[in-house]
Amino acid sequence: MSVGFVMLVHEGFLRTAQVARHLASHGCPVVIHVDKRVPNEAYQPFVDGLADLENIKFSKRHRCEWGKWSLVAATQDASALMLDSFADVRHVYLSSGTCLPLRPIEDLVHYLDQRPTTDFIESVTTEDAAWTVGGLDTERFTLRFPFSWKRQRRLFDRYVSLQRRVKFKRKIPSGIVPHLGSQWWCLTRKTLSAILEDPSRRTYDAYFKRVWIPDEGYFQSLVRKHSTNVESRSLTLSKFDYHGKPHTFYDDHLQLLRRSDCFVARKIWRNADQLYDEFLSDRSETSKTAEPNPGKIDRIFSKATDLRADGRDGLYMQSRFPAQGKGKGKTSAPYSVFEGFSDLFQDFDGWLSQLIDARIHGHLYAPDRAEFADGQDVVAGGLSSHAALRDYDPNGFLTNLIWNTRGVRQCFMHGPRDNQKIGKLISSDPNAQISVISGAWAVTLFRSADDFSNLRREAARLQRIEAEHIKQLRAHNVKARVRIWTMADFVQNPLEPLQAIVDDIGSVNVRRLTQAPQMHDLTGFSQFLQTLKNQGMNPHLMGDFPSEPDVENLLSERKKTYLVK
Structure with a gap:
């Protein structure tokens, strides 16, 4: 047979x-x-x-x-x-x-x-x-289908709808x-x-x-x-x-x-x-x-x-964008965002690069250009440092950078002076680690020699932008790993939050930190804040900086006390 x-x-x-x-x-x-x-x-x-x-x-x-x-x-x-x-x-x-x-x-x-x-x-x-x-x-067995689904789609759909309306049902x-x-x-x-x-x-x-x-x-x-x-x-x-x-x-x-x-x-x-x-x-x-x-x-x-x-995490192609509601990651790999650190510390990116195995960029969303690591003009993925090209699609700029550098953690600085359009993306991205020292942008203003009336207007603008950003980071639907410190709390004991950040990145063979990066001289900073208040602005994001002129005395008085039982 x-x-x-x-x-x-x-x-x-x-x-x-x-x-x-x-x-x-x-x-x-x-x-x-x-x-x-x-x-x-x-x-x-x-x-x-x-x-x-x-x-x-x-x-x-x-x-x-x-x-x-x-x-x-x-x-x-x-x-x-x-x-x-x-x-x-x-x-x-x-x-x-x-x-x-x-x-x-x-x-x-x-x-x-x-x-x-x-x-x-x-x-x-x-x-x-x-x-x-x-x-x-x-329904394919209980309705009639005299019309071709491929050639007569409109008639097909209308006839099916008509049979449903009149509750027609064929006898099997x-x-x-x-x-x-x-x-x-x-x-x-x-x-x-x-x-x-x-x-x-x-x-x-x-x-x-x-x-x-x-x-x-x-x-x-x-x-x-x-x-x-x-x-x-x-x-x-x-x-x-x-x-x-x-x-x-x-x-x-x-x-x-x-x-x-x-x-x-x-x-x-x-x-x-x-x-x-x-x-x-x-x-x-x-x-x-x-x-x-x-x-x-x-x-x-x-x-x-x-x-x-569903696509792959962080991959955006011309042929298909990831469908909404699929639960896929916005980016393809973990990355870190540091807000306020470059304002408060001298050469923070250089200090960080010695501790972790990562690519440390400056302000990627700075107004004039993307500050790539080592001053590069073009990086992996054909991304240019040109601000206009970056700002054409700020979210695509970041997702492209993360996708094309998979295997190497990317870190970059951010602040209220930068393009804020990525705020929604990074706050909803589980791959993002966001560390914020609120109010640290005031240190750069404090060190500026500009006219004080201009500084006051700029301080009000920056505080308004950062306040809105922090509100976004504290929303109930945030998926990023977010840490926020006021500047006053951070300068009191910087090693503890810095250690938490480095540990969260998961770098190998990083011992306990014994020294923080060099902080800018803050002598007179509390008086600067008081002057802003006197001029009608309330600099509240910095935290509780007292009015004493000597910040060194402030820090020595506010050292933590540990209770040993």
Whole structure:
């Protein structure tokens, strides 16, 4: 006994002929249906090229269309021709012109010989068909679908809506329980003959002609009526993306296809020369008894689907931005933002670079230019220090920098003088570590020789900007790792917060800090703040700086007291 192949073809005739010849030369009869829309100039050479093989026949041609009854009618005629022409066929295997055998034909024949009464067809009830994507489940069997979903979409949708409004519901023929599944099956001669010779076939055919995508429901439903031994699975490896579109296999999927141990795969790219040469040869690397197991590669396809649907953390492409609500990270790697540190300390970035293994930038969002580390003008990702280019898309500038420097932690300074448009991004980014010394921007004003009236106006502006930024960082939906100190609290004991920051970065072999970076001379700073108050401004972000003129005395008086029990 042997297995016969029914092939539904509408293009790729050179590859189809190659596969058909391979099957026929290994003792498997082949019946081919060619779409009637194929012009005779392409059809006739295809037929003539296989005329030397007696066990290859061509069935009556139908004009086939996706989602329409014509595909079932083509399968019925080709299957009937197979059963009438080849009496020794015990199983009929339905395939397409893009299918490719992955194992020796002898393996498939041996496998089916061990299961002579088993029908292999994916067949699940509509309630369990979780694989339908963006389509209809139960309604495809209870509504009418006279219009083409591809060619007459507007009529299709309107007619479905009309039937729903009037609560129209078709009667399902007696003895039929609607099932769904893949159209690629392998049925026994007994079951297939029973379906084709069913006394009620005329009734069933009339009903399924108005079912949506009947090739996914006709045989899947009728096999439940006639078969006594159904395995609800297909022997054909076919994978679909999250849109319900079939994956196409290329040459670089060779090892993946081997690993599946499946007998047949679709859909194979017509120019995948390596796949066709390898699998249509007589070389075999599989065991004759190996069970088809597409689950071996499911993890890879699931991961690919997740990447396609959700994207990768921090990767923004022209073709697709990450969808909202997917929960993906805004950036691809952890990074640190230091606010107020460069105002309070001398050469803070140089001090930090000696402690941690990271790339320490200056103010990336400074008004005049992006202050890249080492004064670079262009960095990885083709990012320019030019302020206008950066400010065209401030968020994209940062995500691009983090993506293209993966593996090296990025740190940069920020403050109220800089472009504030990244505030929402960094506050909602779990990868961000944000450390803020509030009010430290006043140190730079304090050290300035500008007219005091100008300094007061600038101080008011900067405080307003930073207050809004801190409000954003303290919102309930913030996902960044945020630490905020007032300047007064920070200068009292800088080693403790600096140690916490370095520990949070997770640098290796960093011992306990014994010395903080050199702080700017703050002598007279408290008087500067008092003068701002006297001029009508309330510098509240700095914390509780007393009015004593000598900050050194302030620090010595406010040293922490530790209670030892």
